[in-house]
Amino acid sequence: MGDHHHGPAKGLSRWLFTTNHKDIGTMYLWFSFAMFILGGTFAMIIRAELFQPGMQLVEPGFFNQMTTLHGLVMVFGAIMPSFVGLANWLIPMMIGAPDMALPRMNNWSFWILPPGFLMLASTLFMEGGAPAFGWTFYAPLSTTYAAPSVTFFIFAIHVLGISSIMGSINIIATIMNMRAPGMTYMKMPLFVWTWFITAFLLVAVMPVLAGAVTMMLMDIHFGTSFFSAAGGGDPVLFQHIFWFFGHPEVYIIILPAFGVVSQVIPAFSRKPLFGYASMVYATAAIAILSFVVWAHHMYTVGMPVAGELFFMYATMLIAVPTGVKVFNWVSTMWRGSLSFETPMLFSIGFLVLFTIGGFTGLMLSIAPADFQYHDTYFVVAHFHYVMVAGAVFSMTSAVYFWLPKWTGRMYNETMGKVHFWISFVGFNVTFFPQHFVGLAGMPRRVPDYALQFADFNMMSSIGAFVYGASQIMFLYNVIATIVSGEKVSDEQVWDGAEGLEWTLPTPAPYHTFEVPPKIEATPAHG
Amino acid sequence: MSIKKSLMTAGATLSALPIAALAQNQVNMSPGVTRVGAEIYDLHMLIMIICIVIGIGVFGVMLYSIVYHRKSKGYVASQFHESTKVEIAWTVVPFLILIGMAVPATSTLLEVYDNDDAELDILVTGHQWKWRYEYLNAEGENVSFFSNLATPQEEIYNSEAKGEHYLLEVDEPLVIPVDTKVRFLITANDVIHSWWVPEIAVKRDAIPGFINEAWSKVDQEGIYRGQCTELCGSYHGFMPIVVHAVSQDEFQGWMSAKRADKDAQIAASSVDLSLDALMTEGESVYKTQCLACHGGQGEGGVGKAISGSAIAMGDLGVHLDVGIKGVAGTAMQAFGEQLTDVEMAAVITYQRNAFGNNTGDVVQPSDVAQHKQG
Numbered sequence A: 001m002g003d004h005h006h007g008p009a010k011g012l013s014r015w016l017f018t019t020n021h022k023d024i025g026t027m028y029l030w031f032s033f034a035m036f037i038l039g040g041t042f043a044m045i046i047r048a049e050l051f052q053p054g055m056q057l058v059e060p061g062f063f064n065q066m067t068t069l070h071g072l073v074m075v076f077g078a079i080m081p082s083f084v085g086l087a088n089w090l091i092p093m094m095i096g097a098p099d100m101a102l103p104r105m106n107n108w109s110f111w112i113l114p115p116g117f118l119m120l121a122s123t124l125f126m127e128g129g130a131p132a133f134g135w136t137f138y139a140p141l142s143t144t145y146a147a148p149s150v151t152f153f154i155f156a157i158h159v160l161g162i163s164s165i166m167g168s169i170n171i172i173a174t175i176m177n178m179r180a181p182g183m184t185y186m187k188m189p190l191f192v193w194t195w196f197i198t199a200f201l202l203v204a205v206m207p208v209l210a211g212a213v214t215m216m217l218m219d220i221h222f223g224t225s226f227f228s229a230a231g232g233g234d235p236v237l238f239q240h241i242f243w244f245f246g247h248p249e250v251y252i253i254i255l256p257a258f259g260v261v262s263q264v265i266p267a268f269s270r271k272p273l274f275g276y277a278s279m280v281y282a283t284a285a286i287a288i289l290s291f292v293v294w295a296h297h298m299y300t301v302g303m304p305v306a307g308e309l310f311f312m313y314a315t316m317l318i319a320v321p322t323g324v325k326v327f328n329w330v331s332t333m334w335r336g337s338l339s340f341e342t343p344m345l346f347s348i349g350f351l352v353l354f355t356i357g358g359f360t361g362l363m364l365s366i367a368p369a370d371f372q373y374h375d376t377y378f379v380v381a382h383f384h385y386v387m388v389a390g391a392v393f394s395m396t397s398a399v400y401f402w403l404p405k406w407t408g409r410m411y412n413e414t415m416g417k418v419h420f421w422i423s424f425v426g427f428n429v430t431f432f433p434q435h436f437v438g439l440a441g442m443p444r445r446v447p448d449y450a451l452q453f454a455d456f457n458m459m460s461s462i463g464a465f466v467y468g469a470s471q472i473m474f475l476y477n478v479i480a481t482i483v484s485g486e487k488v489s490d491e492q493v494w495d496g497a498e499g500l501e502w503t504l505p506t507p508a509p510y511h512t513f514e515v516p517p518k519i520e521a522t523p524a525h526g
Numbered sequence B: 001m002s003i004k005k006s007l008m009t010a011g012a013t014l015s016a017l018p019i020a021a022l023a024q025n026q027v028n029m030s031p032g033v034t035r036v037g038a039e040i041y042d043l044h045m046l047i048m049i050i051c052i053v054i055g056i057g058v059f060g061v062m063l064y065s066i067v068y069h070r071k072s073k074g075y076v077a078s079q080f081h082e083s084t085k086v087e088i089a090w091t092v093v094p095f096l097i098l099i100g101m102a103v104p105a106t107s108t109l110l111e112v113y114d115n116d117d118a119e120l121d122i123l124v125t126g127h128q129w130k131w132r133y134e135y136l137n138a139e140g141e142n143v144s145f146f147s148n149l150a151t152p153q154e155e156i157y158n159s160e161a162k163g164e165h166y167l168l169e170v171d172e173p174l175v176i177p178v179d180t181k182v183r184f185l186i187t188a189n190d191v192i193h194s195w196w197v198p199e200i201a202v203k204r205d206a207i208p209g210f211i212n213e214a215w216s217k218v219d220q221e222g223i224y225r226g227q228c229t230e231l232c233g234s235y236h237g238f239m240p241i242v243v244h245a246v247s248q249d250e251f252q253g254w255m256s257a258k259r260a261d262k263d264a265q266i267a268a269s270s271v272d273l274s275l276d277a278l279m280t281e282g283e284s285v286y287k288t289q290c291l292a293c294h295g296g297q298g299e300g301g302v303g304k305a306i307s308g309s310a311i312a313m314g315d316l317g318v319h320l321d322v323g324i325k326g327v328a329g330t331a332m333q334a335f336g337e338q339l340t341d342v343e344m345a346a347v348i349t350y351q352r353n354a355f356g357n358n359t360g361d362v363v364q365p366s367d368v369a370q371h372k373q374g
Ligand code: HEM
Pocket: A136, A250, A251, A253, A254, A296, A297, A315, A316, A318, A319, A322, A357, A358, A359, A360, A361, A362, A364, A365, A366, A370, A373, A374, A375, A379, A382, A383, A386, A387, A390, A391
């Protein structure tokens, strides 16, 4: 291991063969941003078609390919890898470890992602077009009735799943084995805790997704009938399997986001997190509950009423730990000494908008009411409040927060704030009216709509273009920081920030904590 | 109860404001025209208002902090944290509120699920991309028909102005009597669809190979519109539902007329028609059913060319088979059930003689009926 004290290798091989957690984290982050732009482009096509009633730009079949790829690319390509990138960068630095526990596997889990997405994107150019059955790919639309490209989709999902499983095994191994002496579990920063729990969720449910797509493969090519009643199977079985993966999946997306916000809000409130222990327990409670609520996505499939009641009560229960989290963040701000730099703005934006998404989640959990909400734009509004204003805002906050530590350079604060305000307004103009059209009866996943929905849809489209365009400002700000940002004068960067990563030199050197740091006897979180 | 009531009126007034401002832009759920629908609406308003009240509290505290607890104002952070009492309070209180929500939710759900004692049963079948309705009748023949989107392509592709009920209009609506418990038996022929009419408070997935039940008892005569709400392929956005709720007398009249129609159809299929009559009828059937895929000149498109086709100019049995049973695994559907024997005979005759096919073959309704029997 003689090369440990050297810097990175030069050229392409640095990136291809790297086992360094910071390099791999960087690649994950850039990759996910690229996917964010790609998925965003699909979204712009969708919103452009929906700008006015009538078909203008694309054909209905292609529209469905866009909604499908938009969802798949955003969930599996943008949000999930971005948080894995963050985990790579931060977990070793936060627990006082020199690197991830399994660095070679780390290289693999990143490098199989780009080919996986290449395979998925290539379906656009295949005969019959890309998958057009929604990111939830319900059978039999995704099996017997799908275009031939579905086979490539299945293999792409396998590849992404393998990557996620490897990534999460690595995170679990790192957290369990690589903590500096004295860094007990209950001293770990919340971001580490939320990722620890997320990694267990991933290991538990990604194989279920793999099972679902394998069953599809069998139905399509090998004459089985898992999802076809004609052969003794059941299309609803697919939905149970998918959502057994899918509901924990939404928490896989949001828990690391909770972690980020739990670091950022105390830092800019200059006050410890109100209830560290209860935040850890609430996270665990949400994770456990997430395994027993899946059928709230399926209230209209015709389950027995006892099943409906069970899933309704269990889903409503999730509001309790979620509420604990929100109350904790607000209490942390209460009587703090607040300042509003860009990371804090994005975290407060998260807090407000995620809470709104939580409220609509609670409304959706009420089974009889969901008979009116289900598969309308109301659901689209709900999950964009939790996934975009939740996960994406939190991720943006994280980038602004840690970028100065990573690069040793400060981003342009004014531009950051402008980015926040444009995003915040653009987001709400896009998605708030979708609550209205959903309640008024507009189904989701339609390329065209009745005239009474026209005004709000136009508003949505305008908001979407604004939100989309503001991301270019973000990209510019990040690149400008890396290339020519002002050098950070204070090594600590943020006066209120706590945690081992801030004790490192700025920019963080290529190798850190080769000698484990000493953890103070008093807990960092009180 | 009175608090709940007054909260609801407050909510209703609030939601009425934007309506007034934006004219026809509906922003809230409709209570619809059934008791269950009204209960669902009350439930929706109750939970939404609870959420809004909690939201005002949470965001109010936050806003106060943002305004007054600023570093820029020299506010010094207090370092308080951890309080078991507070933590218990904000766990237990929400839990109690949830129980308060669960009680009315449960009773409404049980009502939604009470499918017994229906006075009329209708089988609803989702097809790519249209609905089929069949009135089940223990005493005699069932009445059944397909309900297709009636909005012309010209409106969809913007060459003509869009009508008032753009995308929410069908060639033949479902007709049901008011004040009658109607049970819908919902299934599908190909992929999963979902049958939703917001105002009569029914949404249930149509799943191939399984039959779901739902019911509605409509209080008011009127026309209620809905759409398919489960992604079902390319034209998912183009398979609306229109329900005419009519008085019971009117319904009986409509039903007898339908039965008479059906008898007339059966009678008509034993009468032979002239080539001219068949060609005229055939052309109109071709335009509504075949043209989208096979082209205005039979030149093909999504489907194969009819002009010069080996099938349309070859063996009649094969041609009838394709029309009646469709071609599995392709966009060519089975039209046997969707068209009457007269229509089928006419369109087959038309295809065999139009577009330069000129076979001179005349296919009679009785040939179709015979072919169907095998
Ligand atoms: C208080 C917490 C939450 C509750 C009670 C809740 C409840 C629900 C319910 C009942 C549905 C199904 C609605 C329907 O299809 O009719 C739903 C949909 C959805 N939720 Fe949540 N939710 C919560 C939080 C979240 C979070 C944190 C995320 C992700 C970050 C999320 C993501 C989604 C997604 C993606 C869908 C739609 C999936 C689809 O059909 O495409 N939800 N939610």
